[in-house]
Amino acid sequence: MRVRVAVLSFLVALGMVAFAAPASATIQQVTPRILEVRPGVIATGRRTANRMRFDPAVHGFRFSNYFGNNFIPEFDWRTDGLCGGMIFAALDYFNNPHIPLPTQDYRPADGTALRDYIYARQNHSVIDQNLAQWIELSFNPHGQRNSEFYRWGLEGRLDQLRREIDAGRPVPLGLKSCSGWDYCGGDHQVIAIGYDVSGYDGDPRGSTVREVRIIVYDPNQPGQIRTLSPAPESVAWRYHEPNEEGRRLAWQAWFIENYTPQTPPVITQAPRELVLTLGTGGDDLRGTNDNLNAHVLTRSGRTLTFNNINRGHPWLNNSEQEIALPIPDDVRLADVRGVRLETTSRGGLGGDNWNLDYISIAGIERGARSEFFYDENFPLFRFTGDQREREFLFCPGCR
Numbered sequence: 001m002r003v004r005v006a007v008l009s010f011l012v013a014l015g016m017v018a019f020a021a022p023a024s025a026t027i028q029q030v031t032p033r034i035l036e037v038r039p040g041v042i043a044t045g046r047r048t049a050n051r052m053r054f055d056p057a058v059h060g061f062r063f064s065n066y067f068g069n070n071f072i073p074e075f076d077w078r079t080d081g082l083c084g085g086m087i088f089a090a091l092d093y094f095n096n097p098h099i100p101l102p103t104q105d106y107r108p109a110d111g112t113a114l115r116d117y118i119y120a121r122q123n124h125s126v127i128d129q130n131l132a133q134w135i136e137l138s139f140n141p142h143g144q145r146n147s148e149f150y151r152w153g154l155e156g157r158l159d160q161l162r163r164e165i166d167a168g169r170p171v172p173l174g175l176k177s178c179s180g181w182d183y184c185g186g187d188h189q190v191i192a193i194g195y196d197v198s199g200y201d202g203d204p205r206g207s208t209v210r211e212v213r214i215i216v217y218d219p220n221q222p223g224q225i226r227t228l229s230p231a232p233e234s235v236a237w238r239y240h241e242p243n244e245e246g247r248r249l250a251w252q253a254w255f256i257e258n259y260t261p262q263t264p265p266v267i268t269q270a271p272r273e274l275v276l277t278l279g280t281g282g283d284d285l286r287g288t289n290d291n292l293n294a295h296v297l298t299r300s301g302r303t304l305t306f307n308n309i310n311r312g313h314p315w316l317n318n319s320e321q322e323i324a325l326p327i328p329d330d331v332r333l334a335d336v337r338g339v340r341l342e343t344t345s346r347g348g349l350g351g352d353n354w355n356l357d358y359i360s361i362a363g364i365e366r367g368a369r370s371e372f373f374y375d376e377n378f379p380l381f382r383f384t385g386d387q388r389e390r391e392f393l394f395c396p397g398c399r
Helices: 002-013 083-095 113-128 131-138 146-152 156-166
Strands: 049-051 068-072 077-080 171-176 188-196 213-217 226-231 236-239 253-256 272-280 292-298 303-306 320-326 336-343 354-365 368-383 389-393
Touching: 049 156, 083 113, 083 171, 083 188, 113 131, 131 171, 131 253, 146 253, 156 171, 156 188, 156 253, 272 336, 292 320, 336 354, 336 368, 354 389, 368 389
Parallel strands: none
Antiparallel strands: 049 188, 068 077, 171 188, 171 253, 188 213, 213 226, 226 236, 272 320, 272 354, 292 303, 292 336, 336 389, 354 368
16 A cells, blocks of 8 residues: 555555545446557557548547646645546447447536546546656656657557557557647547558658558547657657647657556436536535535526535635536526525534635536526635625525
8 A cells, every 4th residue: 555655655656646535436447458568669560640530529528628626635635637537438438339429518526426427537537557667758768769669650559559450449549748849748548549550661761651540539629530650850759730838748758558458337317407517616625524515596586406516525726617507497587687605514613614716507408508698707606604695696686
């Protein structure tokens, strides 16, 4: 146990993503399938290009990998991103086609079944399956192994990736962060779904290496594909497509991750939902006994109450949560006129206060999304023991 904790702390110090495993996720393990990487230059006489049926717009999650994680809440020690959990979960749904992939376009909140499952798969993708590979790539004093790590992706690993994709299997990849170059990406995990080496002669030191193309699903870019290629001038691998900031991110190296299939949970999305996006400011919501209730207000005077929407989890300073509230069949979204938020904390000395910096309210019905309300300030409202409630009405004159 002491060794495991030490390794976990080492990975967090390296900037790896969150590894917490919640207790509420139920995971059924099936027969492992371990990918073996063999050395050697790419084989000839086989396909030089292939794209499999995994489609990011169909088989990838519709929300992006924008997670803030409570790694050690007591010390406000947090990590960002669940890319490994998202790609392993997406592969699990792909390999279990009888279980539908969740179609929500908002990130699952802390304590929900999908968030718990993605957390557990994050842990599995790094510590349980690929720890040795991440550690090896992390030991590179003064960049002495840069060229070696870079060439691995042009030798045996490329041949193994082609064999897996030709066999109809998506390939999880680890992307190792670089340093000292423009637009270096952090440690990341994606799924390879295709390749094109038709212009590559197999010489990792030759002039044709730029013709290598690896097509990937990146959980940071829902519904899109990205193309990874060598950048020999930087001894790195770089995306062809720019991100939202116009940058073509680069990494030191890539490797094929070991992946053990598991059975994902069935996530039932309500046909009609109200989705609250809540931004916590400079004072957190403590959780445990200091929680948040939401009351949906309708034009008829009926109130729908949802207690403890944070599920007892803390919401850290400067974090964001998206909460889905199921709306019953006998209430139309057009009849919802606002939301009242109510904290259960006492405030004051020994109590809890909470700063809400922004709130967005949207309605989802049969897959169609309607934006109802948005407001922000710093803070927009400070919940205290004396001010425990605040209404947010879509039309202030509606009563």
